[in-house]
Amino acid sequence: MIFRVLDPTPEKTAPLGQKAPRLDTLRGKTVGFISNGKEGTKAFFAHMEDVLRKDYGVANVVLRAKPNYSAPAPAAIVGEIKSWDAVISGIGD
Amino acid sequence: MQLASRTYEADSIASVQELYHSNGWTDGLPIVPPTEDAVRACLERVMMTPDQLIGIEPVRELPITAEKLAINAVMAGCLPMHFPVVVTAWMAMMREEFLMHGATASTGGCAVLVVINGPIREEIGALGSFNALGNSDRGTAVIGRAIRLCLINLMDVRPGAIDRSTLGHPGKYSYCVAEDEDDLAWTTLAEQRGLPREASAVTVMAAGAPRQIMNEWTTKPEEILETFAAEMRANLRHYSIHPGNYALIIPKQLREHLQAAKWSKSDIAAFIHERARIHRREWADVGKGNVVRDRGDSVYPAMQSADQLLVIGAGGPAGGFGAVIPPWLGDKSYAVTLPIGACVDCEPPPSVKGSVR
Numbered sequence: 380m381i382f383r384v385l386d387p388t389p390e391k392t393a394p395l396g397q398k399a400p401r402l403d404t405l406r407g408k409t410v411g412f413i414s415n416g417k418e419g420t421k422a423f424f425a426h427m428e429d430v431l432r433k434d435y436g437v438a439n440v441v442l443r444a445k446p447n448y449s450a451p452a453p454a455a456i457v458g459e460i461k462s463w464d465a466v467i468s469g470i471g472d
Numbered sequence: 473m474q475l476a477s478r479t480y481e482a483d484s485i486a487s488v489q490e491l492y493h494s495n496g497w498t499d500g501l502p503i504v505p506p507t508e509d510a511v512r513a514c515l516e517r518v519m520m521t522p523d524q525l526i527g528i529e530p531v532r533e534l535p536i537t538a539e540k541l542a543i544n545a546v547m548a549g550c551l552p553m554h555f556p557v558v559v560t561a562w563m564a565m566m567r568e569e570f571l572m573h574g575a576t577a578s579t580g581g582c583a584v585l586v587v588i589n590g591p592i593r594e595e596i597g598a599l600g601s602f603n604a605l606g607n608s609d610r611g612t613a614v615i616g617r618a619i620r621l622c623l624i625n626l627m628d629v630r631p632g633a634i635d636r637s638t639l640g641h642p643g644k645y646s647y648c649v650a651e652d653e654d655d656l657a658w659t660t661l662a663e664q665r666g667l668p669r670e671a672s673a674v675t676v677m678a679a680g681a682p683r684q685i686m687n688e689w690t691t692k693p694e695e696i697l698e699t700f701a702a703e704m705r706a707n708l709r710h711y712s713i714h715p716g717n718y719a720l721i722i723p724k725q726l727r728e729h730l731q732a733a734k735w736s737k738s739d740i741a742a743f744i745h746e747r748a749r750i751h752r753r754e755w756a757d758v759g760k761g762n763v764v765r766d767r768g769d770s771v772y773p774a775m776q777s778a779d780q781l782l783v784i785g786a787g788g789p790a791g792g793f794g795a796v797i798p799p800w801l802g803d804k805s806y807a808v809t810l811p812i813g814a815c816v817d818c819e820p821p822p823s824v825k826g827s828v829r
Contacts, residue, residue: 380483380484381481381482381483382481382482382483382484382485382487382488382505382507383479383480383481383507383508384479384480384481384482384488384491384505384506384507385475385477385478385479385480385506385507385508385511385543386477386478386479386480386543387477387492387497387506387540387543387544387547387621387625387626388495388497388540388625388626389534389535389540389626390476390477390478418763447574447804449571449573449574449575449577449578449801449804449805450531450571450573450574450804451531451573
């Protein structure tokens with residue numbers, strides 16, 4: 380007996396978007412952090428800022444925390460990304 | 473009715489199983505082969521075309537079509553009569569306030585609790601009696617499983633992929649209960665949330681595992697409910713302090729005491745709202761002193777308001793047991809109640825909007 384059965388997954392995958400152009404250096408740049416707001420992110424991002432400033436010459440670091448760590452970043456934070464040269468969105472748990 | 477999904481051929485039932493398991497399309501248990509006939513029968517039952525959009529998942533913007541829900545429902549063991557519940561549950565899960573992405577991706581490891589109300593319970597033989605939170609009947613077993621298979625296959629909610637649960641719980645195989653509506657003394661859950669009793673309805677809640685309680689040594693409502701409230705206080709101490717939708721499952725034996733004393737579901741919710749709350753300093757008693765800080769006197773209720781309590785009559789006729797089902801993460805996700813199919817009394821829904829969220 381031949382079973383003819385159907386694929387349970389979506390036929391079309393959602394577009395993943397495109398990678399932004401890579402930076403040739405971090406020196407003098409502005410880097411934004413988007414934290415999910417959990418306790419563990421505080422020390423993590425503080426250390427990241429230290430490393431980026433001291434070892435990579437980053438000029439400015441902007442830290443933003445999401446009000447709800449299980450939901451996407453609000454539009455106001457996403458809107459700020461344009462003014463940064465790079466963004467790090469980390470999950471701390 | 474032309475289906476759009478890719479088809480595969482397998483020469484035995486064992487080959488079908490291996491095809492689906494090897495592609496990661498199952499929950500680890502055998503599936504029912506989703507043939508075109510079986511899927512079409514589900515779609516005909518809900519009078520939907522295969523490409524009908526059930527909704528768009530709000531965070532990742534993934535479109536969910538009736539055909540894909542039907543394929544997964546058949547795999548879970550659903551018959552056409554079960555499919556309207558699956559469709560309605562998914563419509564509810566895609567409401568923004570349910571926060572499906574967070575609830576299904578979280579390390580917190582909750583499952584989607586599905587509660588069925590109304591005449592469809594009798595149609596599918598799901599009556600919320602013996603073993604209500606376990607393998608009580610075929611209908612709730614396969615509907616709950618369909619919810620999970622759809623999450624796995626349509627949203628990539630696989631362990632280690634989108635599903636980042638640390639532990640999860642057994643309800644992630646299937647977590648569906650029908651309310652026991654045999655006694656008319658109480659409003660049903662769906663009525664409490666603004667729908668007419670005659671309407672079949674589905675409520676979804678992002679829920680932790682049930683916490684069972686026992687008190688068969690009193691008939692006083694206050695004492696019975698104090699045991700439930702104590703379990704909720706324990707959850708606030710041991711798990712999460714976030715207030716939100718809690719569910720109480722009250723089987724018949726305890727229900728009869730409450731009803732004999734003329735306590736309505738609203739009376740129960742009001743009592744529980746007053747009693748299920750802790751001081752932040754109590755965290756120090758359970759090893760969480762580091763996060764008490766200078767806010768030890770702050771009071772944390774389990775719910776923001778009494779109407780966030782979902783009181784559900786279900787369970788076998790004997791036994792002084794009950795259960796508290798805690799929320800995944802308090803007010804990050806709200807339970808959603810929707811009527812199944814066309815409900816002329818439910819539209820337009822201004823009165824529903826106020827209480828159903």
